[in-house]
Amino acid sequence: MEYNFTENETKWQKYWAENKTFKAELNLDKPKYYVLDMFPYPSGSGLHVGHPLGYIASDIYSRYMRLKGFNVLHPMGYDAFGLPAEQYAIQTGQHPAKTTEENIKRYREQLDKIGFSFDWDRQVKTADSNYYKWTQWIFGLLFESWYNNKTNKAESIENLISHFKTEGNLNVDAATSQTNSFTADDWNGFTEKKQADILLNYRLAFLSEAVVNWCPELGTVLANDEVKDGKSERGGYAVIQKKMTQWSLRITAYAQRLLDGLETIDWSDSLKDIQTNWIGRSEGALVEFKTESGETIEVFTTRPDTIFGVSFMVLAPEHELVSKITTDAQKEEIAEYIEYTSRRSERDRLSETKKVTGAFTGAYAINPFSGDKLPVYIADYVLAGYGTGAVMAVPSGDQRDWDFANHFSLPIPPVIEGQDVSEGAEDSKEGILCNSDFLNGLPVKKAIKRAIHEIESKGIGKKQINYKMRDAVFGRQRYWGEPIPIYYEKGFPKLINKEHLPLALPEIDKYLPTEDGEPPLKRAEKWNYHPEKGLVANGEGFPVELTTMPGWAGSSWYFLRYMDANNPSEFASKEALDYWGPVDFYIGGAEHATGHLLYFRFWTKVLKDLGFVNFEEPAKKLINQGMIQAEDGQKMSKRYGNVVNPDDVIAAHGADALRLHEMFLGPIEMHKPWNTKGIEGVSKFLRKLWRLFHDANGNLAISDDKATKDELKSLHKSIKKFREDTERFSFNTSVSNFMVAVNELTDSKCNKREILEPFTILVSCHAPHIAEELWHLLGKKESVSFATLPAVNEVYLKEDSKKYPVSFNGKMRFTLDLPMDMTKDEIEKAVMENEQSQKYLEGKTPKKVIVVPGKIVNVVV
């Protein structure tokens, strides 16, 4: 009887589901291992063949770790809130919850057919109110915390308030947007509103007025990682900069820890690089320049050593000093320039970076060391959002400053010996300072230190570290997301009481902004809050926040919920968190490097600081699965009509073949095209494997005879390679390893239990359905996933002899079979005495003979 994959695969999928074979239970007696996949956003088009690639790899690894005796947590769920469902709802009027549920159902059917060993009892859906209740609760934690730079962690806002009451903010070192200082008396005298406003400058979840990315098409603000090339990542719509009051999360407080943590985790270098660049740490100095009129311009520079090379100053057009220092004569020009820059979209600005623009304010600043008069310009190459929004321009060392100086005919004084600034700036960190008074003769690195020292002792600045990363904009003017659990009393935000969570998403008539441009939640009829009664009809109580959370809120902590997914009273129990956390192995796409993967590290650190989890990093090991392209090398997309559906592949070849084939395509981390024909190879392998257990007539035929030395060698070679390959996530070479073994066993017509039983266990990770059936044909009653991974017995691998490749001058000429226990000298002698050697020696005596026992022989003539 030939192997019937459809029948067999359905049978075992049913068995696993009915017996809850992969149910994970907390068991302190067993070591745990947590394998996590990035959960999918259930889109309307279902899974294509590229999606399960990572899931297959993680499933193989999960099964492998189970065989090694670990208690494995391998869950799955859905990232169910998001823009596409809402856009669809706007078009069709269908409730996004309904379409999302339908999509989830379809995803589940597709996933079930692939034979994953997920514990479905732990499924999470971010749009489920039992889940987002806790997302809202975590938002509450962020709202009620501030970051203490002295203890280097988040602390309760109550601590801060009591500090304010007794000392004001004088001895507070916090991550804050508060610039003014106040005393205890000041604080106690402030109105409630004023106090609330100040606290917002400290809270980790805070409301502030800031320039944000506004996408008019989507009708919402976007975080920096959701904007690519000046357009929205979803939809590709134009983005403009707009000043708005917004909820944000103070991720910048964690910039240094997010950087430091990278050194403790086993993630790919490219991913770490992306995050490092995104965080963008730079060391330098904050320096004050006085204008002639007595105003102070503060600049950030990474090259304080070049301060004698400053020939002008530049402010961002939005800089608050611009209006104060502009002379009457220049007012018109400056106003025109500001008007021009505010008209330009983000895309225009980015695409015209070579165009030099700017305007002179008429004001002059004084170089604090040289006393030189420095004209002050405004230009939009200086960004309001970075550093202080002002720079000291050093045209000899900075190309942008050079271009500007060149355009406006400003001097370009060199400050490094031998510097040639006629064609452009030279920004080398090597070199010796010149024309720089007390810095003359010093190499750059020492000069930087010296300059900072002088700046500090003069009292005009200090050493400073800046980060490119911005705080994360958190509110979205959209419907399909978690409501932010905030209401407004006396004009300032307050947290909705814990017992009123979840703050459920209300029903509304349509999913569009109101006529006044308010977010869709404004349409809800019962969207006011009463601290005792909860939600009440509008007109009663206090208004509730109208924005919702971004797509990444729910995914920032889902890995924690899986640990205790059905807990009704906590986000997860302490016991479960301590046992299962952190994630041991995480797999997902690299496109989440600057979004999800930063946010989930950030939330983990906050929860650690507040004592809820005992680990600093959420995932110890992470690999990125590559993309599977269509056969034509293009991206697989409905638009190109080149999508391959796993359902079709499974119908034609089976789930085991799909799993093997996806792995066989190449290394997990690489992008590679789908290859329809290639699947024949793995199908053939499965049939060959099946035939090892059956005779020519298709009847089961397993022998209890003793295995031969060669058969044992095939088996143990395979066990060894399988273990090595799996440990280094080389799933593709495992497949060829299986093929080699089956080919060898087929050649020797091996049907011996002693060989087939352990081999079935190996194969069960990649091809669980056929393995499960074969396991039962071998007479086993339990699932093969409860078996033990076979150990390597080196005795069977030991070779008696080695076919030595013999090279002359590095060129391989012939091989020579020699016993393994020969010494170097004996090998050399044997080679030299061999008649074939004479031909290549041409009568000469060899200069040198290199012998690496067990490896090679190389004769140098």
Next chain:
RNA sequence: GCCCGGGUGGUGGAACUGGUAGACACGCAGGACUUAAAAUCCUGUGAACAUUGUGUUCGUGCGGGUUCAAGUCCCGCCCCGGGUACCA
């Protein structure tokens, strides 16, 4: 521009710390079985030259180098993919 990956047969890819380049597959060619096809099995398959087996030369993007020995290490380039970009 800067920072990461990556370039190996007709194709996907192997070669873990320098040690027989091309494992394992796909494809292709030839053959066996068959009335025929499918399925299965066998043989061959980097290129060129030569050929009786054997052999010789070249060959891992290009050019150099280190080494007894380089796909692997070093230097300089080219191409492809990704990230990032007036970040001072």
